[in-house]
Amino acid sequence: MNQSMQKYLDKAEVLIEALPYIQRFNRKIIVVKYGGSAMIDEELKEHVIQDVTLLKLVGFKPIIVHGGGKEISKWVGKVGMEPEFVNGLRVTDEATMELAEMVLGKVNKSLVQLVESLGVRAIGISGKDGGLLKVEKKLADGEDIGFVGDVKEVNADILYDLLEKDFLPIVCPVGLDDEFNTYNINADDAACAIARAVKAEKLAFLTDIEGVYKDPKDPDTLISELRVSAGKQLMEEGYIGGGMLPKLQNCIDAIENGVSRVHILDGRIPHCLLLEIFTNKGIGTAILNDTEEKYYHGE
Amino acid sequence: MNQSMQKYLDKAEVLIEALPYIQRFNRKIIVVKYGGSAMIDEELKEHVIQDVTLLKLVGFKPIIVHGGGKEISKWVGKVGMEPEFVNGLRVTDEATMELAEMVLGKVNKSLVQLVESLGVRAIGISGKDGGLLKVEKKLADGEDIGFVGDVKEVNADILYDLLEKDFLPIVCPVGLDDEFNTYNINADDAACAIARAVKAEKLAFLTDIEGVYKDPKDPDTLISELRVSAGKQLMEEGYIGGGMLPKLQNCIDAIENGVSRVHILDGRIPHCLLLEIFTNKGIGTAILNDTEEKYYHGE
């Protein structure tokens, strides 16, 4: 057999290797929190969209929840707004909220555009559409920091209806309170609340870190698989700090509310989503229940 | 019978008067082009949203198509952009398009918010979602004026799917060309193309004029009902000018492509939509086919 043919057979092997995973997650909902570098670098962006589109095509039901952080800051500068602070925390006043919603909307439609260009039916919505996300004001240490909200209720039917009509929903984290005021929601929180509400099989966070470390200063302490009880202990013992603490808390909440498995992936690795799901290469940290069967890929 | 009771009976009569209209348009699609003053004046805005919501609740299937003209200009100023012109026509360059899409998105979600606050399921989309509006570049007298597009194709299934799931779709007139570039579309054109594609029963334009006049200078020449052939003659004979010409052309195209009736309504009259549909008060100008049965309300 010549070399060229060998190359093709190698390809076939890759496809065959994906078979059990495709089967396992068939018609399952996978919520992807999309953010960080993977949203800024154009090439990484294309990879993420290809990955999610492929998931859709082979029978999964992905839902994207995205943020828009750096773009919002860029536009705040562009229109010359002066940020206000309370106790050192930035306040989201009405004008900032208006601009944030505009920027998030723009990001949302640009993702729709990319998915559509790959031939898959996308629909970009915010938490306002169909009353998807009901919020209540979030206080920061008891202080009012403006239109920043916690998700109080998710109207999962909206997503079920769109999935049934074969849309790939792309959600930006804006919601309404009971008086129908507009609030910004942390995208991690929104992804987590949505994954819980739709009883997602998987929730994957695309982040700018390798995963959870026992000792963040020692790269050798990266944890591949973290059981919920072990995760709680790490938090109690103070090993987890900075931005990882609320993220890990979110992951554990999701697991405890019906999501089967949460992944913290390094979005800077091309196709990290695909590799995580379709190959036996573990990327980042998987969080799962204490009692769940041993995960099957060869870590 | 005392006076208070009489007042209530009068109310009952109004509801009963609406009965044949409710029945006639049951489960019919009504496309509403929403723009002009009715979009700026807060009270008129509330009336329009109440009207459309009521249409939805009594069994119609309304679709809103909106513009965002004045808001866009406001924001162009806000971010200090300098408009460019070609042959006296403003050019929509990439930066302008980006901003326009943001503003239209903001307007779109604010309408969703209003409808949701009245307890009806709304979904705000643009022509990008699900590939709803496919466009091609529009030339102005042969000159390229940037990202301004004509609707080439409407993917009506998107709207049928959303209507089937009981959403009230609110569409902003942005679309993609074959290379997946973003284009702005004239809202009148978009409404018209959508009404044709979904074979709407009615297409209603909320405008800032009373209707079509034979002689725009003489208010007594307002035309209540205009047959297609008469409309064409008026255009040929030069009676119709200014912004009304393309609008009337759009109306006639819609009628000739399966829309049963087009209304040019004066959006400055509160609840003009409701009055037009549910009472025997004719508002503005109705355009209809030469052969269509005599319209039933008492003009």
Add this chain to the structure above:
Amino acid sequence: MNQSMQKYLDKAEVLIEALPYIQRFNRKIIVVKYGGSAMIDEELKEHVIQDVTLLKLVGFKPIIVHGGGKEISKWVGKVGMEPEFVNGLRVTDEATMELAEMVLGKVNKSLVQLVESLGVRAIGISGKDGGLLKVEKKLADGEDIGFVGDVKEVNADILYDLLEKDFLPIVCPVGLDDEFNTYNINADDAACAIARAVKAEKLAFLTDIEGVYKDPKDPDTLISELRVSAGKQLMEEGYIGGGMLPKLQNCIDAIENGVSRVHILDGRIPHCLLLEIFTNKGIGTAILNDTEEKYYHGE
């Protein structure tokens, strides 16, 4: 704004006022017991049918249950039958039952005819059709008074099937016992049993009285809203007498078996049904659960 326009705007306001009620009762079942003067006076009859038809068209699911009392007496005379009595109670022998069924059938089809003439799909059935009403013989103080029955079982599927096919069911209160003999049923009882079986949102009695009075001789003691516990107390304390006692008992039974609200309306007021449901004018007496939220219209 001129006077004519003001009149139209007033109309629009009435329609808008109905909006929250239309929304609240969307797709809910409303059982209307139709009887008394509203069934004799031709104009009132027309009003009732208009009201029910409108309810149907705006998305409710009304079911009419009707009696035929005065017509039956008229025909008993016409064919020269001699009524028989036991302990002062009129006996429904086989011949009377046969005639009663014929008269009720005639009334039934005349209502179908009226609803159809307003363009709504009606179907007139009795408790025999599909085995809708199973009855057992009713004894009056232990005495057999012939073919008068109590409802033993309601086959709710019949009504669900007809509602699903978009019919407005009109039911006459005749049923079969286990040996398939024909029985007459009190229309109030039939309406009540049906409302319970289909878990109606509302049950409305069109009667010839203003409502429930604390002191029937004092018109100022009309009770607008009667909680179940208060109603029971009134009955125990002997305030309620005559024909109202079984009616009120029926109302309370309905509430205690899943119907949300029962209305005793004065059928002599034109469009009383519409006014009760769509405006903030309370007509007659509403009976509701002790724990139910405060009713929202402005009494």
Add this chain to the structure above:
Amino acid sequence: MNQSMQKYLDKAEVLIEALPYIQRFNRKIIVVKYGGSAMIDEELKEHVIQDVTLLKLVGFKPIIVHGGGKEISKWVGKVGMEPEFVNGLRVTDEATMELAEMVLGKVNKSLVQLVESLGVRAIGISGKDGGLLKVEKKLADGEDIGFVGDVKEVNADILYDLLEKDFLPIVCPVGLDDEFNTYNINADDAACAIARAVKAEKLAFLTDIEGVYKDPKDPDTLISELRVSAGKQLMEEGYIGGGMLPKLQNCIDAIENGVSRVHILDGRIPHCLLLEIFTNKGIGTAILNDTEEKYYHGE
């Protein structure tokens, strides 16, 4: 094998003999015009209802259309009405129509009762329900004879909807004209119009004659199978007379409008319907198309 067992085996053979017929007419619509002696004799009545119920249970979709002739005359006498005549034809004035509708309604519900007692879901309707039968005034030799109508339009959806919900529809021949006045319809005509509208597989008339004779005076000229062209010729040549002429015309119309086969059965033979359909005993006259395949039972 003993005699008792032989008896049982004979039974099994009868059931097996029915097998190809059950299969052939599975899910097919069979319209039965029910009238004549079979409607008066209690035992025959029971047989007919058993037959139709069995047809329903083994997978056919029967629809009964019935008259009420003799009962109507009986009641006209009972209430002491004086028949009026025009050109020797009895006039159906408003009072007569009212009474006729009452009697037909009574007959209708008595049939429902019988079918229900055999455990099958029946629903008794008239041509008013759901606007099933639209009529226009019938003139007798140009003379107005009152509320007697010809079927102008059948709303077949009503019957399809009821069949889909597994009802056995029992129809009495009363309908409405465009002004919603009540009309009596000849039951044969109604059955025929309905069979055509629902594209029935079979239309069977239960009559008081053996079938069509070439020479009505000679019992040996009974025609078992009559092709349409032969039927027309018989009529042209004057062989067919009396009440048979319009009946045969009706049969031929039905065949020419999509009904596969029409049977004129002798309703005085017990279970004639069952025998005709399930055994190789031909009863009465079968009318069929010139081109239809040879009928399969062993005539």
Add this chain to the structure above:
Amino acid sequence: MNQSMQKYLDKAEVLIEALPYIQRFNRKIIVVKYGGSAMIDEELKEHVIQDVTLLKLVGFKPIIVHGGGKEISKWVGKVGMEPEFVNGLRVTDEATMELAEMVLGKVNKSLVQLVESLGVRAIGISGKDGGLLKVEKKLADGEDIGFVGDVKEVNADILYDLLEKDFLPIVCPVGLDDEFNTYNINADDAACAIARAVKAEKLAFLTDIEGVYKDPKDPDTLISELRVSAGKQLMEEGYIGGGMLPKLQNCIDAIENGVSRVHILDGRIPHCLLLEIFTNKGIGTAILNDTEEKYYHGE
């Protein structure tokens, strides 16, 4: 009435007699274990297939489970295989299993062929198809006798799906273990497991005995109706012996797991299935729950 007509009326009576049974078992699942003489004698075979086909046509949902015993032995001889024994029990080695599967497959398709020739949609499957029957190795007194399995799990959805698509499923008792090896299953056991899994209304065994006897030597002790508790007592007291013991145990298991009634029929009586179900002739022994209502046919 002449003799020929009388014969036809007798036929009609047989059909009418079947009416309540057809109604009672409408849309119910009936599992038929087909084996013994009724599978060898060509005429009996034809009768069984006619019976099952008729059951299907009149609205039941039959499932056939068949063995192939004698044919397997015939083919074992034909290919010159030497049976092996362990402790006096025949061992099913791989070669025997391969041949057995081939023979069972042949029998399976021959039954499909017969049903199809009567115009009913049949599908022949084994326990491998859709993973219908999951088995585990059966030991005979602790000894491994090869590829003989017990049913561990039935995938009832496969049968529901085929019934929904209007197939008559014909199942041969071969299944797979967890390592996807092929096993033979006792056909009685397979029928029983399937009847339990699909919650069959009836399970009928076609056997070569008259039924259960209290004293097998005394034909007068045949038991027509055996309650579960009485059956258990008979077994405990040693009255039941030979091949009947496991069969009766199976029957009792089925009843205790949701099957309403089990019949041990004498397959040597022509149309025994039809007679048992459609007439008041009791064939063989019916096993039923202690608490079940008295069986309705006239034993």
Add this chain to the structure above:
Amino acid sequence: MNQSMQKYLDKAEVLIEALPYIQRFNRKIIVVKYGGSAMIDEELKEHVIQDVTLLKLVGFKPIIVHGGGKEISKWVGKVGMEPEFVNGLRVTDEATMELAEMVLGKVNKSLVQLVESLGVRAIGISGKDGGLLKVEKKLADGEDIGFVGDVKEVNADILYDLLEKDFLPIVCPVGLDDEFNTYNINADDAACAIARAVKAEKLAFLTDIEGVYKDPKDPDTLISELRVSAGKQLMEEGYIGGGMLPKLQNCIDAIENGVSRVHILDGRIPHCLLLEIFTNKGIGTAILNDTEEKYYHGE
């Protein structure tokens, strides 16, 4: 980036490369004629089953049609049957047909077993099930060679129903004639007839040759893409000989009857099916319409 990571990224690229093909054939029917070496070599067999299973999992609707040639010959010998010949052609007498059906049934279930072991729902049927394949006797040069048939009619509904229930149908080429006799069918012919009947998107033949050659002796003349008109010309000009002639004729027939593309693949190349469909490596010969758009992979 280290080498191990690069390996994973290469894998991701392969999956991404498959994306447009997965999308293009989503929910399309692909008929695979399975035979030759790929059915004998255990490793190749496993590859084919993996390939087809993967096609199923990523959203295609594969149907396998298989032969069993060599196994049949093996068993004919095993049971000591003597083949009969007419004009040099082997005759399929009743005994041979019986054995052939048994062997094909065994092969059929072994394929079901393999697919099931990969977690996909398979169902093994023959042309008898549901009357899938109706045949008529095939004559060889006018001579009767026994139970060898040509497909006369395909009951495509059977396959649609099974596909709708998410089965992967595996069909063995045995059918019934009008008298319900069993016939063997050439597997290529059966695959072709089925592909036409279900309007398959693709029909792939797994063969033991590289494809169609202009000059079979010159390996350089392998034709990658053959238009129908060119194919016909090759046949007319005598370039195509031996077993390829009827195969090519079959391919052309399929194309001319609605199949979009037919592939003659070399079944000896591992995963040839997957490579053909998911990569830009052309395997064997593709036959397609003269007018079809240029095939998109990079030949």
